[in-house]
Amino acid sequence: MKLTILGGGGFRVPLVYHALLGDRGSGRITSVVLYDADPSRLSAVAAVLRQQAAAALDPPVVTATTDLDDALRGADFVFSAIRVGGLEGRTVDERVALDLGVLGQETVGAGGIAYGLRTLPVAVQIAQRIAAVAPDAWTINFTNPAGMVTEAMIPYLGDRVIGICDSPSGLGRRAAAALGVDPSTAFYDYAGLNHLGWLRGLRSEGVDRLPDLLQSADALTSFEEGRLFGADWLRSLGAIPNEYLHYYYFARETLAAVQGVRQTRGAFLLEQQAAFYAETGEHPEQALELWQKTRAEREATYMVESREVADAGERDERDMAAGGYEQVALSLMRAIAHNERASLILNVRNRGTLRHLDDDAVVEIPCTVDANGALPVTVSQLTDHQAGLVCAVKAVERSTIEAAGAGSRSAALRAFAWHPLVDSATVGRRLLDAYADHLPGLARFRA
Template sequence: MSKHLKLVVIGGGSSYTPELIEGLIKNHEQLPIGEVWLVDIPQGEHKLNIVGNLAKRMVEKSGLPIRVELTLDRRKALPGADFVSTQMRVGLLEARAWDEAIPLKYGVIGQETTGPGGMMKALRTIPVLLDVCRDMEELCPDAWMLNFTNPAGMVTEAINKHSKIKSIGLCNSPVGVYKWVSKQYEVPTEQVYAEFVGLNHLHWVTQVNVNGESKLEELLQGGESYSAKNVPGMDWNPNFIQALGAIPTYYLKYFYFTPEMLAELQESAQKEGSRAEVVKRVEDELFELYKDPDLNVKPAQLEKRGGAFYSEAAVNLMCSLYNDKRDIHTLNVSNGSILPFLPEDASIEVNCIVTKQGPIPIAVTNIPPAAPGLILAVKTYESLAIEAAVTGDRGIALQAMACNPLVPSVNVAEKMLDEMLEQNKAYLPKFF
């Protein structure tokens, strides 16, 4: 077993990177990473240098033998990598602002990963990530790719369908559930078990145990739901939640309360700008902090970004893969026969036992009767969108857009698709 692991971070100039570095420092004994390569693109060089220098100061303070390298050339970084983590945003926050704003003009939910905005993000992102996979097949074929890039489920499915590398999709939302339950019952997260059923950003929590005792009924009575910084908080209908018998992820509000959520998005877009603009303000503030030559820890303000704890999930997963821990993580993996109503190669988000060979999905004990229809509808849209991203076929893209449950009609789908493709022209060479 090599005692010197190499991690390559694609999108290393991200504001999340200090959290990842903090996790590597804390877990160095069980995950002996000796080299971290932070890779970015020329437009991100300025941020890469700021974050990279903070990472170097953090490592220096820790006194650990970790070398931090910064580069704009991923082919230089990849050879011999053990892990490749991706956290990139093709089109930067500017494109996210279009994803959020254009659908609102058509009276449709404008959100980063759900609905038409999520589809555009997938169309921009999938071809770029498949290029990274081709480089990995050549330069580090045995490495694990841990993908955080949204829409994580669609990206994972695209990689599993169109590449030979070993890849796992991750999201910070399941970690959020564990943190929420552990806070409710004042126990460490190790004593909590939750079962997840569904897709990335479209799951239901169907079991919650604390120290082996079921707490689901009690939590459903409470009518509370965990929420995230990046999704408007609107209370669930307690009668509905109890009838459902499961805790829906906050992203399900877009499907269960579409008009109300749309109104909320339109109102907040007028008041404080789109979520992309809010994030940009948070990021500008973070990068100002990161520049401080005396700063050598992760600043608390990072939690304001929607993806808090994501690197905790990443570091824990690397530890489990490397040490063959056989513990349980909630991951995006190929379905196989876990959800019988979906294709085998569909990417789903479920609990898995993580071994050195990779994650083994665990059979689910309870699928809420109301869930399969929506899961299948969204998966149909996702699989069509993946095909459109890979082929650049407008007809397939139109089908994907029209069968997204949040898009009200084919005519709206076509107008919106044309405008969004045109706006994203620079990032969609396959379509033009």
């Protein structure tokens, strides 16, 4: 089978290839095509993959191209992992928001809206090309903001596009381990939107073990989310939030922490990855070693400001263990390709699962996956608090999709002004104007 990776020069591509090297089953991926607009990044990542494959038996053949249609032809699966505007764009997303006194995280709040506005037109163009060139391919979307991008691609690809994120599965895995439960046997009652969801139940052998977890301070503080949010707050919620909800529940503290650092997360990654690509270009024989070193530093500093606010300390090595989005993607591919029934938390159309949202709203919920794709399963309904936040952010997502598609300034303004982390329409207008001034892709939204 053939897998095409869009954004094939991206830093995390070796994680996907490593997962493929570990798949020895029949009908596995035998051909990987890397597509990227940047030939130098493609060359660097291809060097890493070659060194990963050196000790493997019959590894998937890797080719690289800057021609999108060539990359798509004959694909069985397409991974979309693009970053429109690169990390340079991300630094603008963050800095503009911070300068106006609001959080600018890349997928949450003002930064996420700016990222979506410039990414959605490109994602739609890609969806149209997939529909034309590889209509039978399954598209697995990693591109952030993942839920928003997946919803924008559905009109062209239908249910053959599925969004994934490793945060929910990672949360479930860590919570199960804290209880001494085999993560592979548990059912996770999880629901919400991408980067905005809650674990409301964890069933093992027919029994919900989440109440046991919430009652044990030792168990709660043994993993990332417990340390991040604190036992008292988690007990008040009666659920364990996705780590990204820290930006909502502790917005003032996180904003102060981010404003106090020397450089934003985007600026750090831009500097770090620029060094990696430059060094790899000069010393391609060290590509894998350089990538591993860079990745270790990247993972250790993930959400560092939020952990400082919570006094959560350094990330536990167990929280950084393998099993991220690349494993979710591999499980999803195998379930579809071989009709191997799997249970995964995915970004798909709601289809009546959560009553507060319409059928076509993309939500992040557990699904049963087989050769027919992903079908949502029954979960408990959102509480009033959860539903209020989810509906507010879904309205933001849809205004962003409308703005990106129609070039509508008024729709873009609504998206910024309506977001729970933006506290006034005046600030929303200033955000839109500043992004339009600093990001060439958003110049069309100038007043």
